[in-house]
Amino acid sequence: MSDILTFIIVPALYLALLLLYLVFVPVIAALRGAALVSELLWRYCRLLGGVLRLRTPEFVTIPPYRPADERAHRNYFFGPATRDLRQLLTLGRRLYVRTVTDAYRRVTADQFTAPSTHRSASVPYGLTLYLGLGVGAAAAAPVLGLLLGLHALGVALLTLGARLTALTLRAADRAVMILRGLPRGMLCPSCFERVPYPAYDCPRTTCRRRHADIRPGTFGLFRRRCACDERIPTLLMLMSRDARLSGHCVHEHCGKPMNPDAGHMPELILPLIGGRAAGKTQLMAAMVKALENTAENGGPAIRLADPESTANQRVLNEVLEIQGHTRPTQKTLPRAHSFVRGSGRAERLVHVFDTAGERFVNREETDALRYIREARTFVFVLDPMAxxxxxxxxxxxxxxxxxxxxxxxxxEDVFSRSVQTVRTMGTRLDKARLAVAVSKRDLMTGQSALLPDRPDHSDTTRDWLCERLGLRNLLKTMDLEFGEVRFFCTAAVADEEGRVDPSIGVFVDWCLRE
Ligand SMILES: Nc1nc2c(ncn2[C@@H]2O[C@H](COP(=O)(O)OP(=O)(O)OP(=O)(O)O)[C@@H](O)[C@H]2O)c(=O)[nH]1
Ligand SMILES: [Zn+2]
Ligand SMILES: [Zn+2]
Structure with missing residues (x-):
């Protein structure tokens, strides 16, 4: 009887129970599969948080970009986003494999190796769980793939958007520069080369890292974040009026500071040409002082554009006020004497160049006078006493x-050499204007034969130079070379109250006219 029970009834019952159990297999397998998918999704979300937000070492597989080496923090969509995506892919793959194998291992241990119930129950149950895990693993792979794919698509679209924004911003800035008449960039007041975009130092005093090119791109669209965390606007047009950064020339061997106003307004270049001691320095001083006088009387505002020009003008003003004499200009390469005149849209950055007389006489010296190429108005200082x-x-x-x-x-000698110099530089003068400043007018007071009849009149001055001083040839050359020539008798002197001779005001107005 016991044999019947053991070999017939029990197996039959077991088989019947197994058959009954088969009904529940799909449900159990589906539940186990769903549990695996949900576990994988939950772990993926934690991974996302870790890679994108926490950024702790366990979530790092690719070394990060180092702002200390690159000087600035990268814009997220210029590198870091792709790095995050690659890390997600690597870590996501690892996470998938580990989660699935762990799940299988647990089933093997709990149901096959060391089951807590009889094997006759645990084995079918274990097999069901295996089936569920297989289904779950197969279903989770495309879901996770889809999530990563969507992430990659988002990154790609935003990267494209960021690049387009950078390009648009750069194009807008370029257009503004062209509108300001600076298509080749701004003039470096020290080496006279055009600088398309200056290098900027971080404004934080404890940092001062130099950023070679801060324009929108890899290191920021609207603002660049320096390695020290200070934010720097990426474009001239994004710098507010009272927070203009002063750039530095990007040309090799120069690197000198640019004017803080450079690039924010059109520029005018005014070279003073003349022999040694013709009166260039004093005339330049008087021109700026005359403009300061005008500003004090309600005319257009004027401010010196950089500390060096401010210091030089202060000394020159003192010389004018005590009716003293300026010292011969150093032969070293001149630096522009720069000032900003006007306000709002009428603002102009004016660079006046007072070059040591010898430079125009020695041929080999003249190649340093690069600023000449950019000038549209020239001043020739003519000392009648010469x-x-x-x-x-x-x-x-x-x-x-x-x-x-x-x-x-x-x-005559200085003029013809200067014109030759300008010509060898490839500058066309037929559209340029020439102001001839007959200097030291005040010294001739009382000697009426030494002055034109009407010194304030261009044509009379011209006739006087031609007829009385015998400069016919010089005037002819001037007419031939320049589009427009105008004559002024100037006295670069001021009275005790610092008021500059009226002849200078008229002269400087003509020079700055556009
Ligand atoms: N009274 C008077 N003196 C002047 C005038 N212009 C220049 N001078 C004097 O003439 C001398 C030469 O003038 P500068 O302005 O130094 O001449 P410069 O052309 O700059 O000469 P370099 O620097 O050597 O090229 C100085 O002693 C000036 O004070 C002027 O309009 N009136
Ligand atoms: Zn320079
Ligand atoms: Zn910094």
């Missing part, structure tokens, strides 16, 4: 003229 005919007209009975202040360089 012309031989001047002294023959001196009235011995009249007041003495201080000969020590006379230039000894022949103006």
């Amino acid at each position: 012309v031989g005919a001047f002294w023959t007209r001196l009235d011995p009975a009249g007041p003495k003229v201080d000969r020590t202040l006379a230039s000894t360089v022949d103006p």
Whole structure:
């Protein structure tokens, strides 16, 4: 009887129970599969948080970008987003394999190796769980793939958007520069080369890292975050008026500071040409002082554009106020004397170049005068005392003229050499304007033969230079070379109250006219 029970009834019952159990297999397998999918999704979400937010070492597989080496933090969509995506892919794959194998291992241990119930129950149950895990693993793979795919698509679209934004911003900035008449960039006041976009130092005093190119791109679209965390606007147009950063020239061997206003307004370049001691420095001083006088009387505002120009003008103003004499200009390469005139849209950055007289006389020296190429208005300072005919007209009975202040360089010589220099630089002068400043007018007061009849009149001055001083050839060359020539008799002097001679105001207005 016991044999019947053991070999017939029990197996039959077991088989019947197994058959009954088969009904529940799909449900159990489906539940186990769903549990695996849900576990995988939950772990993937934690992975996302770890890679994108926590960024703790266990979530790092690719070394991060180092702002200390690159000087600035990268924009997320210029590198870091792709790095995150690659890390997600690597870690996601690992996570999938580990979760699935762990699940299988647990079933094997709990149901096959060391089951807590009889094997006759645990084995079918274990097999069901195996089936469920297989289904779950197969179903989770495309779901996770889809999530990663969507992430990659988002990154790709946003990266494209970021690049387009950067390009648009750069194009807008370029358009503004062209509108300002600076298509090739701004003028470096030290090496006179055009700088398309200056390098900027971090404004934080404890940092001062130099950023070679801060334009929108890899390191920020609207603002660049320096390695020290300070934010720097990426474009000139994003710098507010009172937070203009001062850039540095990007040309090799220069690197000198640019004017903080450079690039924010159109520029005017005004070279002063003339022989040694013709009166260029004093004229330049008087021009700026005259503009300061005008500003004090309600005219357009003026401010010196950089600390060096401010310091130089302060010294020159003192010389003018004590009616002293300027010192010969150093032969070293001149630096522009720069100021900003006007306000709002009428603002102009003016660079006046006072070059040592010798530079125009020695041919080999002149290649350094690169700023000439950019000028549209030139000033030729003509000291009448440097012309031989001047002294023959001196009235011995009249007041003495201080000969020590006379230039000894022949103006015709200086002019023809300068024009030749300008021509070899490939600059066309037929559209340029020339202001001829006949200097030291105040020294001739009382000697009426030494001045034109109407010194404030261009044509009369011209006739006087032509007829009385015998400069016919010089004037002819001027007419031939330049589109427009105008003559001024100037006295670069100021009275005790610092008011500059009126002849300078008229002259400077003409020079700055556009
Ligand atoms: N009274 C008077 N003196 C002037 C005038 N312009 C220049 N001077 C004097 O003439 C001398 C030469 O003038 P500068 O302005 O130094 O001449 P420069 O052309 O700059 O000469 P370099 O720097 O050597 O090229 C100085 O002693 C000036 O003070 C002027 O309009 N009136
Ligand atoms: Zn430079
Ligand atoms: Zn910094």
